[in-house]
Amino acid sequence: MTQDFSKDKPIYAQLVDRICGDVLKGYLKPGEKLPSVREYAIESGVNVNTVQRVYKELEAMEMTETKRGQGTFITTNEERIGQLREEMMTQLATQFLTMIDSLGFTKEEMIEVLKKGG
Amino acid sequence: MTQDFSKDKPIYAQLVDRICGDVLKGYLKPGEKLPSVREYAIESGVNVNTVQRVYKELEAMEMTETKRGQGTFITTNEERIGQLREEMMTQLATQFLTMIDSLGFTKEEMIEVLKKGG
């Protein structure tokens, strides 16, 4: 099933984000097995190598553990998941603050807009 | 003067952001003339076409007015600048909210992090 991907970001990055989100939201539980690279490639309508890159990045950030011949699994280290959650939040916040500053907005007015939105 | 550009974003986009910020902050006044594409290219250590693209985008968003043979000027339409300010804020906010949602964070916890940071 070919899925819809945004053009402003590489597919592998979007898949990484999606899986990260599913883990942080609890949709994917610690220890749970992800689809094989081939399965996921077909599901998403992308190439095996693209999925491989996704799994590689996820493992590099210790969000998953890959066992050759067996598959790729969400890490059972729940503390690590918590760490990642913190790291990603502060990183997102920092980037956002830098961006709004360079565009001439203040943190306070931006927070107001955020409260109203979504 | 070769300047420092981030690698995670195209140079032209960074220059657009910078000029937008300078306008919104009031560092660049309505009617003020920007450097010529060649001047700016040399100053920034980039190619003429990169600057041209920057000026093109700025004109497309009606932040500047380009007069062939004369130069590129900040728009004298101050209302338009105010509009752009609003548009950019809501757009930034929307993108940010979408991003944090897809990564599994709530708006409220993110706002807390923002308040502490920066």
Add this chain to the structure above:
DNA sequence: ATTAGTGTACTATGTCAATAGTACACTAAT
């Protein structure tokens, strides 16, 4: 030992965005 299922590695190819180099076109002043 064989098989099926898994991840991994390597090379080649195509596409597109970003950038660069160069030549052209318009405007104002002389």
Add this chain to the structure above:
DNA sequence: ATTAGTGTACTATTGACATAGTACACTAAT
């Protein structure tokens, strides 16, 4: 008409990304 200064258009190059095909390596089950 010429010149200097401006924006514009065209083509080429580079690199990142995605794809494709193929081969390899490990694991578990039989």
